[in-house]
Amino acid sequence: MLWPFLLALGIHAAGGILALLFFRSNRAALAIGTVACVAASLIGVVAAGHLLLVGGAAEMQASWHVPVGELRVGVDALSAFFLLCIHLVSGLAAVYGAGYLGGHAHERTLAPVVFFFALLVAAMTGVALARDGVLFLVAWEVMSLAGYFLVTFEHEREDVRRAGMVYLIASHIGVVFLFILFTIFARHGGDFSFASLASAGAPSSSLANACFLLALVGFGTKAGFWLLHTWLPEAHPAAPSHVSATMSGVMIKMGIYGLLRALTFLGTPPVWWGILLIAVGALSGVLGILHALAQHDLKRLLAYSSVENVGIVVLGIGLGLLGQSTANPAMAFLGYAGAVLHTLNHGLFKGLLFQSAGSVLFATGTKEIDALGGLSREMPVTALTFLVASIAISGLPPLNGFISEWLIYMAAFRGGTDLHGAAAVATIAVIPVLALIGGLATACFVRAYGISFLGTSRTDATKAAHDPPLTMRVPMVLAAALCVAIGLWPDAALRLVERPTQVLVGVATVPDPLLGSLIAITRVSLVLLGLAALLALLRRGLLRRREVAVGSTWGCGYEVPTARMQYTAASFAEPILGPFEATLHRRADEEFPTAYFPREAHHQLLPGDLVGERIIVPVTRRALAALGRLRIVQHGRVQMYLVYILVTVVVVLLWQLSGGSR
């Protein structure tokens, strides 16, 4: 059953090209691109869902040859799961984007952004389908480049161009490691195809270790692991919101896909892989959410929270690996299932959050949390979807985030019971780490939701705000409904992740009491909703014939509170960030009142990034200074360049003659 996916890929590509042909009419380009993307996504979702529920795998080899490899494509449960995520999230984002870009229709040509969006989705589909190293890397590069052109949508802005450049450089540093990885794979397997790699068996332990580390850095750059994450908070806020939703929701997950795919070729993992991944996940999770808490820009906050959620996924993968190394398939299943399900969940609620934040930007023109407030009156639908996504991303029942985090908890717990020594300690450490991440995420999203949508309006920006048009509301509501559905029926969601998890574990197994527990979670959720409904009815009954007055908020007797008296996002975060100040690298821009008749005073905390400013920037500066010496050969005189060519040719000839290449 490969053809529906290839058909979807073809429709994406065709839609993109067609949109480009109609570049004169923004409306036509947008309509063609959206219709094609939705049609292709529907096909992709249905086909992937079918494959996940029924099972099966397919692979085919086309007669067309790319220069060093063959055009091999295939699909198995793991690919199908990521294809499901890709098409679900980008299908919703495309519909949203039609409305969102409509607002820009009068100021620029939209055909390129429609084209590159289609190209991005097609390339991601290609990455998931590729069964050949070269094809994989080609699709990977197309994906990265399409992402660059989408990030620089508003290219007349300096900061956007800079963000695009940061993203482009980060992607290419990452891909260097992948080139090495796939070259090693090709040498090991005989050719670039995944099939020969799999049949060549697991590489020797030192080679496997090298491959693991290469995959960790190469794919980790795309996924946004901590230390490799600095491009995320630049690129996501710069891109249009439907692109941010797709990039954050699924594109960074292709890094997770790549890592998982690479792991299937590396045989039984040694214990330290799992421990390393748990450390990486813990670091990404805790520091990601702390940085999210420190942000004032709604979309930057969401970008940092993506780092956190990728951290949670990596915790799950780490537990899965530990389960594999200790021959504990039950633990491996729980860990991988949690990781894989969290990938889908995060795609849904992070896509939804970016779309809701985009609607706020669309309606108010600002993403500054402290400039907003009281939006839930003007934008009830957006407020509701943002609330649902906030609860889900905090991992709270009865929504989907709880389910995947619960699975990871159970894996950690199972490991703590069954394993010994360092592996057991690393596993059990996941429990408090996940608890801390959960608590901080709740704080972060109560803050984001509460300060932006509740209370009263802080500036004039929100005065004329209103819910976005129907094309933007529908995908938001759909994504929210999916979050609720997965939360209420986790046993159905488990059936979606069961097969891809088995591909990873290598054994067909579902831990025995798991299904029963998931059904019990449904029961808990339904009781929770029932109790809430009952209590609401009770209060309604009680208040029926009584006086329900409306007054002003209690302010110790002060009757005319102003919006400026509300708590701000910055103040809200302060006590939470206090114990973690050392990790944050914030700068204060302040001027204290001085003298007897003080004039103006101000205080502002600017969130920074420790990794970016203490590691990336100095290292880059040193590297540039060192490499600057090489400029001596790069002076612009054509004659000298001809000499270089001559010398090179002579050296190569001599080398050939002396039998250098055997």
Add this chain to the structure above:
Amino acid sequence: MIEALLHLAVLAVFPPLLVGVIGKTKAWFAGRKGPPLLQPYFDVWKLLQKGAVYSRTTTWIFRAGPIVSLAALLCAGLLVPLSSTSAPLAFGGDVIAFAYLLGLARFFTMAAALDTGSSFEGMGASREAAFSALAEPALLLALAIVSVPAGTFSFWEVFASLPWATWGAAHPEILVAVVVIFLVLLAENSRVPVDDPATHLELTMIHEVMVLDHGGPDLAYILYGSAVKLFLFASILVHLLVPGPTAAGLSGTLALCGGTIAIAVLVGVVESSMARLRLLRVPQLLIGASVVAAVGLVALFVRGQP
């Protein structure tokens, strides 16, 4: 079936008594007569009779806050065993669900507080968020100490498998779990030394200030909900300390209730005998609790699992 009904009855009726017991204990320490033991019931009853006043800044979130919080807390109450069988909604992994249902209750309490647009309530919400984020790892670590040796993450099975015969001498880490959970109880229920429930408009308070704008039935829900939360933490402690509820039928439940009253007295004693910590010290207390729990857990591994 009878056990389930007993569970529901205890959950519905008993919790506010603990608040009364704490009040009485504090009054006794202060040499006062104090309010009647049943005062919390009278309060809830009185509030249920009243109308409501809503701030004009608020939206439906403010009205949903108390409802969702109480529903989540009651739901959590259906996971903790209160009689001689497992709780009505118990399942493998309910420990996590318990912690996260409390999280849901907190989410809505904080959101409702921010909905009023009052800086008092924003301050309370912010502190609640800060302290609970630090209390959560401590709670789960402490629960892991007792559930990892049991090989299950379900309250009922954990409690049933505790090694009673060799309790004190052979399993000092259980004592660590008890101490840490008691600290979390104090923090989560906004008691001294983390918060002072007696002060209503001081800038030091956390929980009380978040609910300043609630009145009437909403406040009744909140009062009852916080009593339920206290009762649940107390009953987890009792389960860890005495094998009482394993006795069948009514006597087991009565033993459990008696135990929670003892815990309430202890909370009252703590509250009467020490001052509230400075706000900046609270994170240290909670991080300290996590560290102690982690040490207990590591000790468990070093000694080899039973």
